[in-house]
Amino acid sequence: MAYKNNFFVIFLALFFHLASLNVAQAEIIDVQKEEKTFGEWKVFCETDLMMSISHCKVAAKFFENSAVISVEPTQKFYSQFFIVIPQIKSGSFVTLRVDKNDLILSRNIETKDFGLIALEEPQKQALYQQMRSGEFLYMRFNVRDQDKEFTARVNLKDFRNALGYLSSRLSKN
Numbered sequence: 160m161a162y163k164n165n166f167f168v169i170f171l172a173l174f175f176h177l178a179s180l181n182v183a184q185a186e187i188i189d190v191q192k193e194e195k196t197f198g199e200w201k202v203f204c205e206t207d208l209m210m211s212i213s214h215c216k217v218a219a220k221f222f223e224n225s226a227v228i229s230v231e232p233t234q235k236f237y238s239q240f241f242i243v244i245p246q247i248k249s250g251s252f253v254t255l256r257v258d259k260n261d262l263i264l265s266r267n268i269e270t271k272d273f274g275l276i277a278l279e280e281p282q283k284q285a286l287y288q289q290m291r292s293g294e295f296l297y298m299r300f301n302v303r304d305q306d307k308e309f310t311a312r313v314n315l316k317d318f319r320n321a322l323g324y325l326s327s328r329l330s331k332n
Contacts, residue, residue, distance in 0.1 A: 213328065217318065226244040243274045250268065296312070299311075
């Protein structure tokens with residue numbers, strides 16, 4: 160009788176051990192994130208694998224590693240065009256120019272804007288079109304607690320390369 164009890168206990172232990180080896184486990188996945196650099200510009204993509212949808216944007220830092228210009232191509236594209244300069248002086252404005260094109264002036268910056276540079280939709284459209292074919296984007300602005308103006312120059316060849324990569328990335332989905 161003791162032999163049968165020992166055999167039964169060993170059989171159960173072996174059965175549960177083998178059963179635990181064959182347990183199927185689900186993989187928990189998060190949004191897949193990707194970042195690719197093109198000179199001064201970076202492409203950031205987040206992909207929902209279940210839905211096969213990617214959201215991507217192109218961005219570049221241009222002043223003290225905190226000011227940024229960001230473009231996210233969508234159907235309502237121009238509302239997804241942002242320039243943020245956290246150190247900008249309240250009451251001032253930003254002057255933008257691509258190569259020798261006409262100047263584009265933002266409206267005056269208020270403290271409540273938190274450095275977000277406000278451009279009208281037609282200004283965003285013109286700026287984007289110029290950026291797609293130009294060599295350099297220039298931005299001139301005043302920084303709080305400093306008397307001089309700063310002019311940033313951003314390479315647009317890298318921007319076009321980043322846009323090309325972004326387009327190929329989105330067409331795969």
